[in-house]
Amino acid sequence: MNRFEVITPADLASASQLLAQDGHVAFAGGVDVVDLSKQGIASPTALVNLKGLKELGGIEVRPSGELRLGATAKLSEVAEHPAIRARFTAIAEAAGETATAQIRNLGTVGGNLLQRPRCWYFRNPDVNCLKKGGDTCYAISGLNRYHAILGGGPAFIVHPSNLAPALIAMRASATIVGPGGERTVELEKFFTLPAVDPKRENSLKSGEIITEVIVPASPSSVRSHYLEAREKQSFDWPLVSVAIAIDRAPGAKTVRDARVVMG
Structure with missing residues (x-):
């Protein structure tokens, strides 16, 4: 690993300016950044510490029923949140399947979505x-x-993200802030396939930061679930995963809407 400095920005605008500089890399939980640096894939000259930025934290189920996940919300918090488990079940299940308890206590929502292959x-x-x-x-x-x-x-x-299939199945969007201002992108359009550009996995531009993930309110008739198969029951990445969200008419067998997302 090369030598690097750690910079803690005072606010989101400062963080964006820092991340627009060559060699500056964001970190919060730091799980994948450390791995990539040890493996010689990343050689940051500076790590920009996002953990202290209040705009990026927290979990909120709003009065409208909409769910907000801050980018630095811990995966363990998502997995254990009572309202998410009850109303956005697939998301809680996906977060709970990630890695080990120790890593879920470090890993964040944004970091899980931004892992490299x-x-x-x-x-x-x-x-x-x-x-x-x-x-x-x-x-x-x-x-x-x-x-x-x-x-x-x-x-x-x-892509190794456990959360991505579940969030896409629940029609989530990401809020992104950068030098060009704020934009919102549907999460299923956020990821970039190798056919478009083999060198990257998402549509983030220089200096941009995911601030939050918004999951729209779902009718009470919607049920969701996340499943994955892996070789080890302990720490392992899924061989395959699937998230499903189904809206079935109350008291009937008719499915009004269904989304199935494979990982």
């Missing part, structure tokens, strides 16, 4: 794969047990 070729500092600017996705002819089976290519990575 766990592909072993990408994570190997000695392999210059397509995702790192090379010209070959080695998973195609190499070890690809954990890679994309649907809609992949030209890089066949998969």
